Amino acid sequence: MTTKYTRGSFQLMKSMNRSIILNMIREEGPISRAEIAKQTRLTPPTVSNIVKELINTQFVIETTQGMSKGGRKPTLLEINADQFYTLGIDVGTFHMKFVVTNLFGDLKDVTSLPIGNYPGNEDILSIMKQGIQELLYSGKNDPGKFLGIGVGMHGIVDPEEGVSLFAPSFQLRNIPIKEELEKDFNMIVKVENDARTMTLGEYWFGNGNDADNMVGVNVGNGIGAGMMIKGRLFHGENNIAGEIGHVTIDLSGPKCTCGNYGCLQTLAAGPAIADRARKELKTGKPSIIHELVDGDFEKVDGQVVYQAACEGDEFSIDLLNQTGRYLGIGLTNLIHTINPKRIIVGGGVSNAGDFLMKGIEETIQSRGLTDKAKETSIVLSKLGEHASAIGACVLVLEEFFVR
DSSP states (O other): OOHHHHHHHHHHHHHHHHHHHHHHHHHHOSEEHHHHHHHHOOOHHHHHHHHHHHHHTTSEEEEEEOOOSSSSOOEEEEEOGGGOEEEEEEEOSSEEEEEEEOTTOOEEEEEEEEOOSSOOHHHHHHHHHHHHHHHHHSSSSOGGGEEEEEEEESSEEETTTTEEEEETTTTEEEEOHHHHHHHHHOSEEEEEEHHHHHHHHHHHHSTTTTOSSEEEEEESSSEEEEEEETTEEEOOTTSOTTOGGGSBSOTTSOBOTTSOBSBTHHHHSHHHHHHHHHHHHHTTOOOTHHHHTTTOGGGOOHHHHHHHHHTTOHHHHHHHHHHHHHHHHHHHHHHHHHOOSEEEEESGGGGGTHHHHHHHHHHHHHHOSSHHHHTOEEEEOSSGGGHHHHHHHHHHHTTTOOO
16 A cells, blocks of 8 residues: 555545534534534544634634533534535526525525527526626625535536536537636536436425435426435436436327427426417317416416416316326336435426325325335425525535535
8 A cells, every 4th residue: 555545545534524524513513522523433632633623714613512411511513604605506498596505505695697599508608607706796795705616507417527418408518617617716616417406405405304315306497307315416327317307108298309209398397388278278278367368378388377276277277287197107107216215396387386296196196006105205395496506506515514
């Protein structure tokens, strides 16, 4: 064993120990040094040395004194949450969302920029840079506090290289996101698929916090899933794991942008809801949607259908329930494939809430293979419209914290 290898191993172990201690303080703080040593089985001197480093770097602060079990009261430690920020980006089809969070995932700043029709690679990068500059240099945030930038991008992503391999909504390929942003902003940049960042956000700060085996399903203009297995995102051999929007549900269904017929997203994504509504309304189906859009069917979208459902419109309620049933088939397939503890449904379509969940739950109850499969927890996203962007921030936090 070479000296270089030994030294490298020691530094790696030291870094891992630091991350483990830092995360323990994040999850269980205020906590004493003695309790950290007890739970991690690290020696008290090791814990003390690492804690001293964390205090010096301002990640951790000493707070109140804890209860004494005899002798001097221990000084408790907690994360200095607002000392550092992360910046997260969610690249949608029509808008790019930007958020700033602290170390606990609390939102500190938010902005959004439109994405024009038929953007090129340079357009997408330009919008990213504009939003980042706005949040870094508007005067509201201290640029020196930022640890890094995370990006949630729809489509196929190479997270190692930080490249968007294929963004189907834009028909763009090989966008060098990491390279461009690191060059311009000189900080850590992490890039991941948006459904996976949504899942990561929910795992850290949302409804997946207690589930190491879970799936996050992002239902918007398309449908994608992030799979968490034993607390780690699963990418598959070529980074296409989770593309459930392209699982075939109906062999005779509508043609998908991928070229196949009857994909899940042709039946249950936002545009599919609007298309189905328009077709049926044009046949004369009674609905208050006629009045809501003043007879202009081009104005019909998922939001209008949801609004009508909230006003008691039977046509819209049935339409959203049917959408839930289609989703339920896709989710049942996921349950039978990877058997997660929980499935979290997010994205714009999830705003339909109970109208959607009723169909999902009925389908899983009727199609689940076993009683346990039927009991799989299905919940809506806790982080809502910012889930993917907050999860993009977590991409950066993972560089410092080990769960």
